[in-house]
Amino acid sequence: MRDKLRIFVADDHPIFRSGLRSYLDAQPDMEVVGEASDGADAVQRVLDLRPDVAVVDVSMPGMSGARATEQLRRDCPAVKVLALSAHEDRGYVQQLLAAGAAGYVVKRAAAEELARAIRVVAAGKTYLDPDIAGPLVASRVRSPAGGPVAAAELSDREAEVLKQIARGHAVKQIAANLDLGVRTVETYKARGMEKLGLKTRAEVVRYALQQGWLAGG
Structure with missing residues (x-):
């Protein structure tokens, strides 16, 4: 078993990026294997290096953090993307989670919090900065009739599939995780979303936040 988590850092501010690299390299269970200044x-570098976790700034030149996250989740889903941003508006958070980020940390957070977030997402869980998790959970998804949607409407399998969708996992990865066929996972996904009146992955993420599925990893 590899002793250290392999981390990639993407941020367009050289001083911040250098400080982040120094701090992470000092952690006994982490090593920074590469860095970049634009999306x-x-x-490209993440595709080449295949780190365990890519820490990606939301606002970068060339390609936004959201677009970079979408491409990384599509082309190398095994890499966990942790969004790092100065923005605390829940719209940014929802956008990155919908793009496939496994977590979101604000730049004013303590360095120890970032290290904890990296460990959480590397373990296959979802991490939300404590300062933004509360407002997000309070943002409720509603059914077409206007009332809140109930988790009890879902079967256990449908709920589990939607949880993993919300955490950014691809259908093939979910199939492997649950020891199911890809078509079976697609069926559970479609049935669950139909029951809840959800149309997009972003709505699944918001529903998961409402239900507390993503809170605390």
């Missing part, structure tokens, strides 16, 4: 370069 397009970050995507």
Whole structure:
């Protein structure tokens, strides 16, 4: 078993990026294997290096953090993307989670919090900065009739599939995780979304936040 988590850092501020690299390299269970200053370069280097976790700034030149995250989740889903941003608006958070990020940390957070977030997402869980998790959970998804949607409407399998969708896992990865066929996972996904009146992955993420599925990893 590898002793250290392999981390990639993408941020367009050299001083911040250098400080982040120094801090993470000092952790006994982490090593920074690469870095980039713009989104397009970050995507290419992550595809080449295949780190365990890519820490990606939301606002970068060339390609936004959201677009970079979408491409990385599509082309190398095994890499966990942790969004890092100065923005605390829930719209940014929902956008990155919908793009496939496994977590979201604000830049004003303590360095120890970032290290914890990296460990959480590397373990296959979802991490939300404590300062933004509360407002997000309070943002409720509603059914077409106007009332809140109930988790009890879902079967256990449908709920589990939607949880993993919300955490950014691809259908093939979910099938492997649950020891199911890809078509079976697609069926559970479609049935669950139909029952809840959800049309997009972003709505699944918001529903998961409402239900507390993503809170605390």
